[in-house]
Amino acid sequence: MVKYKSQKSITGKFDADKVFLALIDSVKNADEKQFNQLMIEMIGPIDPSLTASVQHYDRKNQNSYQHLLKNIDYSWIKNKGYSTALRQQLTALSNQVNLTGKHQYIPAVWYEGDLPNEAPYATYAFNQEEMNLLALAKTWNAIEYLFPYKYMMDSKWKDVLVEVIPVFRKINNRTSYEKSVLFLAEAINDTHAGGFMASKNMKMINTIFNVVYYPPFDYKVGAKSIIVKKFLNDSLAKHNELKAGDQIVAINGTKVEQWLKERMVLIPASNKSVKYRELSPVYDEGYALAFGNLASQTLNVKVARGKTHLNLKLEMLDRRNRQDIAVIQKYMTQRATVERSxxxxxxxxxxxxxxxxxxxxxxxxxxxxxxxxxxxxxxxxxxxxxxxxxxxxxxxxxxxxxxxxxxxxPFAFARYYAVDLKDPGAFIHREGAENYMAVIKDAPKxxxxxxxxxxxxxxxxxxxxxxxxxxxxxxxxxxxxxxxxSQTAGADGSLKKIDLTRCLSI
The missing domain is CATH 3.90.226.10 (2-enoyl-CoA Hydratase; Chain A, domain 1)
Structure with a gap:
């Protein structure tokens, strides 16, 4: 709250990262009285002339069309673990209004993608608990104050925080770090967060999803089956028990519905349709997540072929084998050629x-x-x-x-909202931005x-x-x-990025 609401932070006089790192050990070791005192000192004095009531900025009276207020919930301030003095200070801070028209940690222009003044810590080795908790704090609070769809998440965001703190405390290498960030990204139920899985951000995706083997065919994932579309080459088709059009309904005795559920836990998405998409072959990255975490190269699969059910053997390709990699890459090249045509x-x-x-x-x-x-x-x-x-x-x-x-x-077909710099956590309607076509003077009619x-x-x-x-x-x-x-991806809106430790969270 101090980072996004206080006047000293808004004007760049509060380095949120440095304060967090300076206080985290004291907070962990503090009793209730010491904790309250630490927080009171961190918040500091609050300018009474900038309260919402003085500035006539009462949230209760805001026009619901112009302002999106569904994400604002300061009920946590009533926590009885906080002293009366701290609760009063937090309440006053929650009612501060920003009149500067800018913010140290929020883009000056509403459509800019990068959240400003977030240090990247390019040399961090993922082995310090306080730094890992900082990554969590930066991400969690960015969602808390800057993510318009927070109110639509499957889980309450404060409950997610309680769940992930132990996860981030156990981080000890890059793999566990990326897996923890992915766990957090999945919790926001937004397909745009899937951008974190791109190779430019995640370096350990093969390890996290244990992507060693690749099927000898192209496929599409459905709710209860994996459909064989086309074999990667004629030789693989000729020597395989499966045929194009087969529906794999069970793998190693596990129904595909459950098999896929276990493999989609860490995939950020707005809906299951996107999770099935991401479990299908990702051609530009060269992996197939539906077949991640395999114990061996040979699978026992149950296949629906027309009205017949067959129990067959499926021999996977090995992504560590040069010849197998060549087969996969050749198919991808051929597919890209077809796409370009x-x-x-x-x-x-x-x-x-x-x-x-x-x-x-x-x-x-x-x-x-x-x-x-x-x-x-x-x-x-x-x-x-x-x-x-x-x-x-x-x-x-x-x-x-x-x-x-x-x-x-030109006509209005949607409403576009951006962060309200006066009141971070609230969003304000952008007049004119919803027109699909720029209205330019002297433009062709x-x-x-x-x-x-x-x-x-x-x-x-x-x-x-x-x-x-x-x-x-x-x-x-x-x-x-x-x-x-069918259902679309559910990723409408602009993309925002925040620098964490040596990678981007989206």
Whole structure:
């Protein structure tokens, strides 16, 4: 609270990390009276002229449309373990208003991604309890004050803190450190937190998930089965008991539903659809988490093939074997080649146009002179299909060109909130930021009448973040719109990063 609410911290006169490290041993060894005194001294004097009542900033009277206040809960201040003097000081601090328009630990511009002035500790060796607890404190409090979806988590955030303190106290190497941060990231139920699993952040993912073996086939994870899609090459297909289309329903006597549940515990995600996605092959990283933590290279699998159930042997590839690695990499290269050949925009007959967000790049954007023809071509179609099942590679097409050529004027399709610098923990509505299209003076006007043909939007668990944002916009382009597919990733909104010890928590 001192870090995010006090005037001395707001203006850069309170180094939260240094204070934490200086006090942690004293706090651990303090009795109740000593603890209260330490906290009173740390908080220091509070300026009475900056209280909410003096500044006429009463949360109870805030407009619910303009302010998101669901995350604010200072009931913990009533803890009877705190002295009367400390409770009074904490209450006064909770009611402080920031009038500076900036903050030492919050980005000055609402859409900036990095939380400022967080030391990275680049040489840390993960072997000091106080430093590990600092990493926990930095992350936990960033979520407490700066994460708008805290009120939607499966668990109460304060209960998570109690659960993870013993976990962070046991850290003694990089593996246990990353696993602990991953455990914390999973608790916030946000698919954007999965960015922590990228190789640029996590160095020990193979060890944590024990990713040694790789299946001889490409596959897709479902709720109760692992579906064999395609073998990595013809030789593997020929010499394997399993066939493309088989559904693996049990592995080594364990039903796949339970098997997957055990392997998704540390995967940050908003919903199970994303966890199944992450358990499927991650091509750019070269691992398959659904087959992590295997005791041996040979598996006994139960397979559903049509109406028949078969008990078969499955021999896995070994990621430590050069020949096996070569097979995996060759398949990935072939798959990437196929992906690159997919057209970003394609006309199907005379009546339908398909626009694939994940395959439409800036190089594919129309020239200004070609816009009238593109507008005429699209408006002549009975239907336009928007395939949003991959991350948009050319966002400018959706935010600028598409509404322009389809005759759609800028309109509000969502509400965008950012941290309220006056009252960290609260969020305030950003006027105008919800328009999908920048309203620029002298900008071209929408071309002709609004397109009224059928609009179909395809979504699945790969529809994430910007893909979800544009799906919301496309859904309201006209009244003749249908969404077909499955649950999206649940990662709408901007990404924020905080420096911890030698890696990034997202």
């Amino acid at each position: 997919i057209k970003g925009m394609e006309h199907i007959g005379n009546d339908i146009t398909v626009i694939r967000a994940g395959h439409l790049f800036e190089k594919d954007f129309p020239k200004d002179k070609d816009l009238p023809q593109l507008s005429a071509d699209l408006k002549s179609k009975k239907a336009i299909i928007f395939d949003m099942r991959a991350y948009p590679q050319g966002p400018g097409f959706f935010s600028y060109y598409l509404p322009l050529v389809l005759g759609k004027a 929408p071309m002709g009448e609004l397109y009224t043909g059928k609009i179909v939007i395809l979504t699945n668990e790969d529809t994430q973040s910007m893909g979800e944002w544009f799906s919301m916009m496309l859904r309201q382009l006209n009244k003749n719109t249908t969404v077909i597919g």
